[in-house]
Amino acid sequence: MATLQDSYTEMTELLLPNDTNNLGRALGGAVLHWMDICAAIAAMRFSGRQCVTASVDHVDFLSPIDLGEVAVLEGYVFNTGRTSLDVRVDVRAEDPREGESRPTTTSFLTFVALDEDGKPTEVPDLECPTDNEAALRERAVDLRREQLADVADRLE
16 A cells, blocks of 8 residues: 555756747657656656656646746656556746745546566555545545546537
């Protein structure tokens, strides 16, 4: 057994010119790269195994990250299968001069844990022993369900 807190990962990135577009805002690909790394770390912390990306759900870019701002990424495992781990990653932008922050991006990623031979291997069951962990898990499950329903509606 492992807890949601065991997987919790926070990363920061300073948005520099190499990761911006011609408007001085973060390239979507750079943000996705950071999110994939954050999610992979959360999955590895949780499982104690090497983990690889299996899928990335719909990504919502809510607001831009501007040159010079700090991107703060938070990820955690909110669900598990036999060999898979579902990870929520949220990104917010912080202006270090003003002390303000705003949400910018969110997505759900699925990882598969691998054994020493590179084959899928079982992962621990998820436990949420605190009210806060249970609430984070429930919120992630609900948001993913809503997101998947929205995608299905658009495909009809």
